Amino acid sequence: MKNWLQKSGQKGTIKVYGCPAEEGGSGKVYMVREGLFNDVDVVLHWHPGALNSADAGTSLANKNAKFRFKGIAAHAAASPERGRSALDGVEAMNMMVNMMREHIPQDTRIHYVITKGGDAPNVVPAYAEVYYYARHKDREILQSVWKRIENAAQGAAMGTGTKVEWEVLGGVFNLLPNVALAEVMNNNLTMVGGVNYNEEEKKFAEKISETLGEQKQPIENAGKIKDFKNASETATSGGSTDVGDVSWTVPTVGLSTATWVPGSAAHSWQSTAASGMSIGQKGMAVAAKTLACTLSEINKKAI
Numbered sequence: 665m666k667n668w669l670q671k672s673g674q675k676g677t678i679k680v681y682g683c684p685a686e687e688g689g690s691g692k693v694y695m696v697r698e699g700l701f702n703d704v705d706v707v708l709h710w711h712p713g714a715l716n717s718a719d720a721g722t723s724l725a726n727k728n729a730k731f732r733f734k735g736i737a738a739h740a741a742a743s744p745e746r747g748r749s750a751l752d753g754v755e756a757m758n759m760m761v762n763m764m765r766e767h768i769p770q771d772t773r774i775h776y777v778i779t780k781g782g783d784a785p786n787v788v789p790a791y792a793e794v795y796y797y798a799r800h801k802d803r804e805i806l807q808s809v810w811k812r813i814e815n816a817a818q819g820a821a822m823g824t825g826t827k828v829e830w831e832v833l834g835g836v837f838n839l840l841p842n843v844a845l846a847e848v849m850n851n852n853l854t855m856v857g858g859v860n861y862n863e864e865e866k867k868f869a870e871k872i873s874e875t876l877g878e879q880k881q882p883i884e885n886a887g888k889i890k891d892f893k894n895a896s897e898t899a900t901s902g903g904s905t906d907v908g909d910v911s912w913t914v915p916t917v918g919l920s921t922a923t924w925v926p927g928s929a930a931h932s933w934q935s936t937a938a939s940g941m942s943i944g945q946k947g948m949a950v951a952a953k954t955l956a957c958t959l960s961e962i963n964k965k966a967i
Contacts, residue, residue: 665956669963676963679704683906688728690834692906701914706845706962709907710951712939713920714881714928716858717890718954720846720917724773724799725806726904727835731757731817735826737790747788748825751781754792756820757828761796761813768809773799773902799904801838837908839901843894845917845962850892852957858887859922859946869943872925872934881927886943903930919954923947 669676681700685691701707733754738747761774776796782789798813800806814830821828861869861883869883910916923944928934938944 665959668956668960674960674963678959686906688834690836690906690909693834693836693909696909696913701910704914707907707910707914707916708849708955708958709910709916709918710955711905711918711920712923712935712944712947713930714922714924714926714935715885715890716853716888716919716921716950718846718850718853718917718919719890719892720841720843720894721839721901722801722841723839723901723908724801724904725803725836725838725908726797726799727806727810727832728795728797729830729832730779730793730795731828731830733757733792733794733821733824733826733828735788735790735792735824738788740786740788744788749788750792750826751789752824753820753826753828754778754781754794756824757817758794760816760820764812764816768812769800769805771800772805772809773797774809774813803837834906836904836906837912839905839908840911840916841894842911842915842917845915846894847892848961849917849919849954849958850889852961853919853921853950853954854889856950856953856957858889859943859950860887861943865941865943865946868941869925869938872938873927875934876925876927879927879929883926885926886922886947917958919951921947921950921954 665678681695683691683695695701733750735748735750735753736746738744740747758776765774774796776794778792779795780791780793782792796813798806798810800809817828817830866883873880873883907916907918924935924938925943928938
């Protein structure tokens, strides 16, 4: 894009942002807060994936925190009555949240991991920690669900004779779709085309595909472009992204390209394996070309 501006004589300013802590840290939220996008006309982004798509879709708003329970240590056999188990607090909270799932909007997502559960079975845990994520496409609904999660934590602490505190580690808005920009991106992605495998890559992809079970798809899908759908037709992505906060500040558009074998899930060893070899590099090249072509078209229309 820089070279095109120089050769064509077109005017424009390109900014490339390094974006730390996308997973869990909500890095772009801080960037938005500091005004880094205040003088930007449009933002383009890209995410690796198992297909090629530039839909005008949205994502789930997200809020996450670590809940830390503190109890009283004691010998679990000799004097259990003297202890108050922090792990009991975590487990009681988890049980209440799991029962709550029946009585919240069904497209809500709640997931957790116990990051600290104690040190030895014969010691009543004095400290335990659970890490929670909650998601919904409507951030107002998300906030109401989150309040109930906090209430569950407080109730669990009361019922187990422990104390609880929590630290919110991150939170992001849902993506705000921009259909006009997405159509431009999709047209350029269609022009660039998808990812075509050579013989070595085909063999690799077939081996990966055999591990995908019911999610297996024809490896030829990597070379196809998903039919464009606007915001009203597109299902909400099951994931969350801190790009969402950017999209509520400045017109934003993104795409996904097939850096993984079709059918592969995100955050899996299959996606990691493909990303680390030429399949991932080809998908990245498709994204780079599409971004450059889209930027040049937007720049021409702006002028």
